[in-house]
Amino acid sequence: MPYVNIKVTGGAEAPTPAQKAELIRGATELLVRVLNKNPATTVVVIEEIPMDNWGTGGETVTARRKAQSA
Amino acid sequence: MPYVNIKVTGGAEAPTPAQKAELIRGATELLVRVLNKNPATTVVVIEEIPMDNWGTGGETVTARRKAQSA
């Protein structure tokens, strides 16, 4: 009965519905394969975080993307 | 000073404001009753997760709801 929470950047980088379905299938299969967990009770929750709200290196992703494309 | 995080499906299944208030009241009362916690410092955060972003059994809730109503 594992619980998996996946946080990714949203907005322009948000996963499509098909990609979300693939993440849920893949994460569930991983828990089944590695730990023999029951897929029926494996919960996966995907959260999409706006690029202004995600930071690494002390900067928002918004700022990093701008710097990369400059 | 407990912290309670409740994640439920949103969208068409999202709780109403009255239901959210009831969840917050109920979760706080539970912590007061069972552990004698101070309600003033008990924090409850409800998060609504789109049905495309929540999976069990390796499938999105969107797909499961369709299969159930088919």
Add this chain to the structure above:
Amino acid sequence: MPYVNIKVTGGAEAPTPAQKAELIRGATELLVRVLNKNPATTVVVIEEIPMDNWGTGGETVTARRKAQSA
């Protein structure tokens, strides 16, 4: 299929096994009563946080408990 995460202080303030069972029963009943959720797919996870690792008012709970008992 809700997911409930309850964080409380552990150590000397940790809930007993019976209190944990009561929190799990109570949180599940709350979701059933307010939102008509399926208890079989309602997941509750309790996390016990050491008092050195929990802060409010800018201080650890350890420091607050000392100040209260002084």
Add this chain to the structure above:
Amino acid sequence: MPYVNIKVTGGAEAPTPAQKAELIRGATELLVRVLNKNPATTVVVIEEIPMDNWGTGGETVTARRKAQSA
């Protein structure tokens, strides 16, 4: 490689993009200063919670703000 998750009330109380950037910079600097962590691998995620979905004292923030301004 720390991970920092900051949850604040959103809606009318949501931080501006500049405030989010400042939270990300400040949280990263804190981890560098106190624990000598590498800023490049320090992740900060800010989540904005609607005032109907956040509770303390058994009440939603929406209700508390109304009571304060009444």
Add this chain to the structure above:
Amino acid sequence: MPYVNIKVTGGAEAPTPAQKAELIRGATELLVRVLNKNPATTVVVIEEIPMDNWGTGGETVTARRKAQSA
């Protein structure tokens, strides 16, 4: 730069170090494969939850395991 949090039951059911390494590798590969994310900035955190602290169906896993083996 995704963040993946995997919660599983610990104690007698805790994953081995090799299984944890496999979960981390698998979750990272999933994000690379489905969303073309950079593995270097993909963070995976595994949390082991005692069986008394995890509930489904309103019961602790401890109680469910006992009922299953009875």
Add this chain to the structure above:
Amino acid sequence: MPYVNIKVTGGAEAPTPAQKAELIRGATELLVRVLNKNPATTVVVIEEIPMDNWGTGGETVTARRKAQSA
């Protein structure tokens, strides 16, 4: 009434009690300074994650530390 969750590696890399107190003080001051939040209702929770349970680049921190010191 913000909620801040800080996850860092534990074990040999665990913060000392003084460092935890400094993280709690610093995170609270950050929320006060940037968003004018009330420190009394600002909650900070620090979680220490074993190095086998934390991964980046598809590897556990345990494996990365070994490679660095080899």
